[in-house]
Amino acid sequence: MSYFRAENLSLHFGGLKAVDAVSFAVEKGEILSIIGPNGAGKSSIFNLISRIYRPTSGRIFFEDQDITEQPPYDIAKLGIARTFQNIELFENSTVLSNLLVGRHRHSSTQLWQELLFLPSVRANEKVHRRRVEQVIEFLDLEPYRDKLISGLPYGVRKVIELARALCSEPKLILLDEPSSGLNVEETDDMSFWIRDMKSELGVTVLMVEHDMSLVNRVSDRVIALNYGRVLAMGSPAEVQQHPDVVAAYLGA
């Protein structure tokens, strides 16, 4: 059995088949990229996994557990974190409190304990803070700890979103276009971090990406989509030479 599995996943908006009977599997510890032209259904698949949309049909399995009917907040509790294509940060908070929200799935304190800020809450907060610091160190975010998000440049926000996802100590991380809007150097950094996430933190990565050089550098396997259907699956080189993929990108 594979680590993460989507079976015949479909999402229809009326007559439009955004995702049409897509099946794929992610092995533990691999980096799998989903590529495809605009509107191919890449982000829709992510939104199906994190339950922002409800699939029309099909099932999703994670660690041999059917998660198709889980409520969205439970998906994160199971250890699936995600980033968004168009950054969804908590704008009016500091970087630190953004990252601490990432720790939410590990918080175990009760409301009345928090109102009194009992020693157990304090101890928990320190653990959260230490974990957040490790992620800050991992992603070189030290200069920004106490800055407000609303004053930070786009490239930094992108990294903070990745950091927030990592703070939840995910088993599987969904990256929705991690390099969009980044310059060449920032994209380089991103590719190193993605590989380090896999090798150092042991996170499995599922990623949607347009930048083919990034895909080539980090991916173990690639899935190409068009019109909600899988065109090809395999190593980056194989997929790029697949005649259907070439046709989809260049027109046949």
Place this chain on the structure above:
Amino acid sequence: MRFLFKTDYEDDIKLFPHSGYLVTYGVLLALLLIAPHVLSSYLMSQLVFVCIYAIVGVALLILTGFTGQASLGHAAFLAIGAYTAAYLQKYNVPFPVYFLAAGALTGLIGALVGFPALRLTGIYLVIATISFALIVEEILARWESVTHGNEGMRVKTLSLLGVTVPRDSPTFYYLCLAVLVLTIVGTLNLLRSPTGRAFVAIRDSETAARSMGVNVALYKVKSFAISAAITGFAGVLFAHKLSFISPEMFTLQLSIEFIIVILIGGTFSLHGAVLGAIFIVMIDPFLTYLKDDMPGIIAGIAATFGAGPATAGSIQSSVAAFASLNGLKGAIYGIIIVLFVLFEPLGLYGRWLKIKLFFQLFPLYKRATFKRQKIYVKSERNR
């Protein structure tokens, strides 16, 4: 300017980031404690109202400022707290019991209001909470066996542990102050723990909060319940302070006053609730003063500019007639809200921060420091 060097994770958790805060708040607390021996009984009475309004302000900040759920129904929560106290008093329930009962009941009703609010945002939520407030007002007027309808209810003098505490005694003031301080400390504790962060997360991006494992529905209901419960506590104090309650005290205008408290104080910090409370309590005597003295002053000015006694007299009477128009107070409130939203969205506390920063950075302060920038427009797709 002071630079903080953090050497411990504890530094990010502390309520007082440095010793300066301890000094400032210590002095403030000392001043508040000696206030009854210094101030006149009229000002003491106003100070008690400041405390009560500030408690409601903090409650509303939790819901509106931090969770981002607007409410124009807080007068109803206050009414429920007040009536619970008055009703339980009839059966000789001791103060601590009915105080807690009022908070619990209001909190429960707040949670019930929170459920339909889960599907509503923005202006629709405001309409829903207004309807709730109107329903409560109507129930208070009609459920005569419990609330005595429009006749109102008399609230007996507070008795705490066998000691009677009259509503204008220093002890009553200390009680209100203690409830306010406890509310503020509890709220600060909440804000530095996971629940408070979840609230703020919901305010800024529900989608992101959800994908980080925050049960958005549960936390919205929690926020409603906490906010309502605190307002319920304030309601008990309010009832005791007025010693008589009737449905027409808990109208929409009161809810709007609570919104003014946080809008004018500043919606991003608890300081705002207190500053806003001072503003709203003090504006009433100020308006009365204007109403009484302005006609004479304007007529005097007119006379110095050469208007005859007849003209001055007619000016005086027409200004007086204008000042005693019905609904003028509401109009002034409306103008104040509009002006603040337009020119000082961060409220009085935001203004204070700007002034402070000006002197800290002197002469380097830039006017654009607090300017809100939209660097990147967020996609609406995921909502």
